[in-house]
Amino acid sequence: MNLLILSLWLVLPDSSCVVCHSDLAGAYRESIHTRAAIGCTTCHGGVAGPLEENLAHRGLRKGSLDRLQVPRLCGGCHSDAEKMRPFGLPLDAFAYYQTSAHGRAWKRGQRDAAVCTDCHGVHEILSVRDPRSPVSRAHLVETCASCHADTARMKAFHLDPHIPQRYRESVHFRAASAGNTHAPVCTDCHGSHGAAPPGVRDVEQVCGRCHTREATAFDESPHKTAYIREGLAPCTSCHGEHDVQPLTLERLQETCTDCHDENDRGGRRAKELWSMFYETLARLRKAETLIQTMQDRGYPVEDLKGTLQDAREAWMVALPLVHTLNTDTLALALGQVRGRADDVQGELHERANRKKEGRVLLLVLWFYVLLTIGVIEARLRAEHPQREQML
Amino acid sequence: MKAETFRRWMGISMISLLGFATFTGVMLQAYHVPTLEKAPHAYLMLRTRVFLGDAMMAMHFWSAHLLMALAMLHLVETVWNRRFRAARVQWLVGWALLGLLVLADLTGHLLPVHREGYWTYTRSMEALRMIPGVRSVLGLLLGWQEGVSNLTYVRTYAFHVTVFLLLFGPLVVWHGMRWMKERWTLSYRRFALRFLEIVVGTVAILATLGFVLPVVSHRLEDPLHPPAHTAAVWALRPVYGLSRWMPEGVAALLFLLTLVYGMLLPFLPERAAGRSRRTMLLILLTLLLVSAWLGGQG
Structure with a gap:
């Protein structure tokens, strides 16, 4: 020692x-x-x-340094351009912190307010790029949850302690758990040092940072003005807040009827959109199943896998366009998917038909082969019945 | 069925299979592009776009496999009935034909550049290079250095479609004529009719296999989904099975010694060749089957 x-x-x-x-x-x-x-x-x-x-x-x-001294102490160096220059670190961490919900609570002197060391650690502070760091993307959710899932601590701030759990049920968490390093964690939506919940009007901007095509499509939709008028948060109204889920075909109509009546204009449009997606997806799935079946049967399908991949990509391009609620735009995009899926199906059917034709030819061949053998056998036996013993 | 009839049936079947493999091979040649980059696409196009291309490919595939199986059966039958001592030159020519067949099979596996074929060819070449003297021969003939280059591919193609065929022709004729001279019992007319009968039967069986069964294991390489395990074609599996028991160099040397022993079998004195040869053959066959099973395991 x-x-x-x-x-x-x-x-x-x-x-x-x-x-x-x-x-x-x-x-x-x-x-x-x-x-x-x-x-x-x-x-x-x-x-x-x-x-x-x-x-x-x-x-x-x-x-020991008092909790309430920590932000100013850290900020003392981390706001100093001379000191931070060699490390290329941002100088606005402390400024941002003061605008955050954490910083505002700290300013009020609330001892439970999160300070630098709660997230970064005390003596064992690691670089944010170090995967062992509590603020690395791999550990960030646990770090935030260490306070935000604490019922007693959250009670003081009138916050829901189930938010981390709800996040863990989201598509974002599933993607992150599957190793997708681009999947959003807490700081991607709330910010890191300036952590604050996005306001209703900011939601579209926050989600749109990653979901750019969805955001652009939403701007063209009649929902945009309606949401602003009603003061609704655009994305979260349909997809949920922390437990963000994709709107699957099964949930599409159900979600739309949360606000719309089944027979009003919105309800009818929802049905129309649903059937367009459903029909396209059915064709895509059929092409996928068919290609797998044919491959299992030994047909060469490598060339068609490329076309199927094109269809899947076209599907991914078409999906965000549902936010426009424009059936013409969507019909055009889904037509690309259907076209490629139909190409795959058509080609596979043609190959299967060619195989069937080949089998008919085979039957004809066997007929002539058996006929030839029969004729030869008959002639040989007729000529020398006793010598057939030798063969 | 008498032994001589069985031999006659087997010989004619092998000749018709060889003829059919040559015919389908010539047909396939019309669409094949013999470069490492373009061959897989040509192969895929042949199987998907050309009329009867897939069936033609399958028939070429099955004729090669059946030919290999019959050749091995012929070898076992010859040893079992101790016929090699009476026809020593025939025995040597038979070995040469078997060697050519294995080489034709091996080179044929590379041509479509599919996963199993590429693996089989590369591993076989690496094993062959372990045999003393073979390294330089392979370098000279195939331009083989550390892997399959375009030069190696083109030369392999040339060997498969030309050189082996040119060597096969005279040897098959010699092998067949010699047999006919020694064992001839039929009139030419009867023989021709029997020959025709077996040829059309073989064609029908091959066409059935070609149209009904797919070309097994012919998948193009997919770098995003590599296979968990790749095994050699059945005929070469005993060699790979052996190479799992012992270092590759030792396996290659053992293979070479077995080959030499097999070739010299009729020239060895009866005692040196062993008295209970059938028991030896059974043991060897069992060992080969076990090695083949091992060679195919993951």
């Missing part, structure tokens, strides 16, 4: 502190601050070097 402390003393900045505070040495050694040669005294004060307590603790900030 002494050897470890001695070796840390040689490599850590302000390493004299770890001689006594050896319990912090391990965590601090891994920290990004260690790599940047930022020692204990930068945050805690005191004097680096002397091993006598009285000398080392001269000018020490008393006790």
